[in-house]
Structures are given as C-alpha cells and as structure tokens.
Amino acid sequence: MTTTTEVLRFTAFSRDPEGGNPAGVVLDAEGLDDAAMLAIAAELGYSESAFLTAPPEGLEGEPGRAFTIRYFSPRAEVPFCGHATVATAVALGERIGTGDLVFATRAGTVPVTVTEEDGELRATLTTVEPHSEDVADADLAEALAALDWPAADLDPALPPRIAFAGARHLVLGAATRERLADLAYDFDRLEALMRRLDLTTVQLVWRESESVFHVRDPFPVGGVVEDPATGAAAGAFGAYAREIGLVPEKAVLTLHQGADMGRPGVLTVELREDDRRVRVTGTGTRVA
Numbered sequence: 001m002t003t004t005t006e007v008l009r010f011t012a013f014s015r016d017p018e019g020g021n022p023a024g025v026v027l028d029a030e031g032l033d034d035a036a037m038l039a040i041a042a043e044l045g046y047s048e049s050a051f052l053t054a055p056p057e058g059l060e061g062e063p064g065r066a067f068t069i070r071y072f073s074p075r076a077e078v079p080f081c082g083h084a085t086v087a088t089a090v091a092l093g094e095r096i097g098t099g100d101l102v103f104a105t106r107a108g109t110v111p112v113t114v115t116e117e118d119g120e121l122r123a124t125l126t127t128v129e130p131h132s133e134d135v136a137d138a139d140l141a142e143a144l145a146a147l148d149w150p151a152a153d154l155d156p157a158l159p160p161r162i163a164f165a166g167a168r169h170l171v172l173g174a175a176t177r178e179r180l181a182d183l184a185y186d187f188d189r190l191e192a193l194m195r196r197l198d199l200t201t202v203q204l205v206w207r208e209s210e211s212v213f214h215v216r217d218p219f220p221v222g223g224v225v226e227d228p229a230t231g232a233a234a235g236a237f238g239a240y241a242r243e244i245g246l247v248p249e250k251a252v253l254t255l256h257q258g259a260d261m262g263r264p265g266v267l268t269v270e271l272r273e274d275d276r277r278v279r280v281t282g283t284g285t286r287v288a
Contacts, residue, residue: 005032007040007049010087013229013265013282015120019258020265021229022287023087024049027095029070034077041072047219047227048073050084059109061102065092069103069110073222078200080107080166082125082231082280089114089123090284107166124270124281125231130165130239139197143170146190147202147218153179158205159244165235165278167200169217173207180206181260183216183226191220203233211247213237214256228258229265235278238269249273 007024014020024044029037029051041049048071055066069088071081089101093114098121101112108128115122135143140160144151149172154160158173174180183204190202201217208214215237219227227233234255241247253269270279 005040007044008091009044009287010091010284011287012083012086012090012231012284013257013267014263015283015285017285017287019263020282020284021083021227021258021263022046023081023084025084025088025091026051027088027091029053037070037072038077042074045074047222047224048078048081048084050081050088052088055102056104059102059104062100064096065100066102067104069105071105073224075221075223078167078222080105080110080232082166082233082235083229083282085110085112085125086123086231086282087284089125090121093121093123105166110166120283122281122283124279125235127165127235127278127280129276130163130236130278132161132163132236132240132243135160135162135170139193142193143172143190143202146186146193148185149179155207157246158207161240161244162197162199163203163236163240165232165239167232167236168198169233169236170197170199170202171205171237171240172202173205177206177214180204180214180216183218183260185218187220187225190218194221201227201230201233203230203237205237211251212254212256214259216257216260226261228261228263229267229282230257231267231280231282234267234269235280238271238278238280239276242271247271
C-alpha cells in the first residue's frame with residue numbers, strides 16, 4: 001500500500017480488539033483505483049476492507065456525512081459488507097462525531113446511525129429491502145456434501161433458503177450446538193457452489209432460544225475459511241426469520257458469532273412492523 005494512504009484498522013461487533021471481525025478502513029480513497037483498493041485489502045488479509053469516496057450526485061444526507069463506500073475482500077470486490085460498514089461508521093464517529101451517516105453501496109443506499117453509550121461508540125445500519133428464495137434440492141445436497149453435514153443434522157424449524165439484505169447468503173439450520181461447532185469443510189467444493197449461486201457466505205445457525213442464535217459463516221469466496229462476524233448475513237437472517245414466521249414481525253434478536261474461532265462478537269438485529277428493512281447494531285473499536 002502507498003505511504004500516502006491512511007489505512008485504519010477497526011474491529012466490529014466487539015468492544016475487545018481481539019474479538020469481533022476486523023476490517024481495514026480508508027476514509028479517503030479518492031486517489032485509489034480498483035487495483036490499489038484490492039491490493040490494500042489483500043495485504044491486510046481481513047475478510048473485507050472499506051473505502052470511502054465522495055457521494056454520488058443526489059444522495060441524501062448531511063454534507064460531510066454522506067459517502068460512496070466500496071468493499072473489497074482479499075480476492076474481489078463485494079456488493080455489501082455489514083461489519084466493514086459498522087467499522088467505518090465507528091471510525092467516522094471518532095473523527096467527525098456521532099449522528100446520522102448515509103452510504104451509497106453497490107447494493108443500494110444504507111443509512112447508519114452512530115451513538116455513544118457509556119463512552120462506547122455503536123453503529124446501527126439499516127439494510128436495503130430484503131428478500132429470500134428457495135434453494136434447489138440439488139444445490140442443497142451439494143452444500144451439505146461440501147460441509148460434510150448429514151441432512152439429519154439440519155434443524156427442520158429452519159428451512160434452507162437463500163436470504164438477501166444487500167448480499168446473498170445460504171441459511172442452514174444446525175440441529176445442535178455440537179453440529180455448529182464442528183466445522184471442517186471442503187473449501188474448493190463449497191467455493192465453486194457459492195460462485196455458481198452468487199453467494200457471499202453460507203450462514204450456519206443454531207437457535208438457543210426464541211431470540212438468541214449462534215451463527216458461523218464460511219467465506220471461501222472471500223479467500224478466508226470463516227468470517228468472524230457477518231453483519232450483512234445477520235440482516236438477511238433477520239428478514240428470513242421473520243418471513244418464515246420463526247420470530248414476530250417486531251423483534252430484537254441477538255446473534256453470537258466468532259466464539260468458535262476465538263473472536264467472539266455480538267450482533268443485534270431489530271425487526272420493525274412498519275419497515276421491511278432490517279437494522280443491525282454493533283459496537284466497534286480500534287485495532288492496535
């Protein structure tokens with residue numbers, strides 16, 4: 001990376017620098033082309049890094065608090081990334097103060113609100129309009145084969161579906177916490193399926209209680225085995241859970257992710273009756 005580019009490092013969905021999901025954040029990427037952004041993301045090696053430039057014409061938002069944001073994994077650009085959005089919002093909160101932000105992403109416009117509670121910055125993003133779709137039997141069979149999961153290990157209360165709230169994720173429910181904890185998959189085989197289905201992650205979910213879930217997200221298409229905390233998938237899962245009637249129309253869900261990797265994080269998902277979009281909240285902190 002060039003010496004003139006300031007690259008910040010923040011973790012999202014944890015107040016501990018050793019927890020959550022780290023992201024690179026470049027608050028001024030005006031001088032960087034696609035190759036340079038990809039090179040920075042690859043050198044950092046985080047699942048994604050975020051790059052801010054001037055907002056497109058017509059984007060609503062307070063001057064100086066509206067931006068174009070792009071996300072790169074070590075391998076490629078992705079349309080939307082929740083944890084890098086939270087990390088960027090917290091970084092902006094430190095620099096320009098709390099309040100509302102607006103990000104223009106490839107997936108659509110994403111408003112974010114940064115607040116401070118007990119000296120801690122928190123960011124709440126609002127997803128684009130979500131939706132979900134069925135997964136073909138053959139594709140489900142291939143996903144289970146790549147994961148080495150018997151079909152009997154699936155939770156029948158969580159039917160497999162592809163959920164979207166800015167990016168596409170295959171949601172699979174684990175019948176037990178032990179099934180979720182035992183993750184050893186065929187990287188190349190799962191990556192090939194995900195590329196064919198245009199998936200960003202596979203979201204593996206175990207339900208602890210009515211509103212508490214544990215999740216893991218294999219991310220071979222991004223060049224990493226597993227994503228430690230996945231805000232985009234959390235938003236997609238919230239919409240999916242509401243759509244299948246697993247949770248009420250109005251609900252607050254808690255998703256625990258990263259514990260099996262030694263990077264625990266907490267994602268809060270809010271569903272509202274008057275808005276089909278999903279709100280995802282998390283803390284963030286600078287990584288030394």
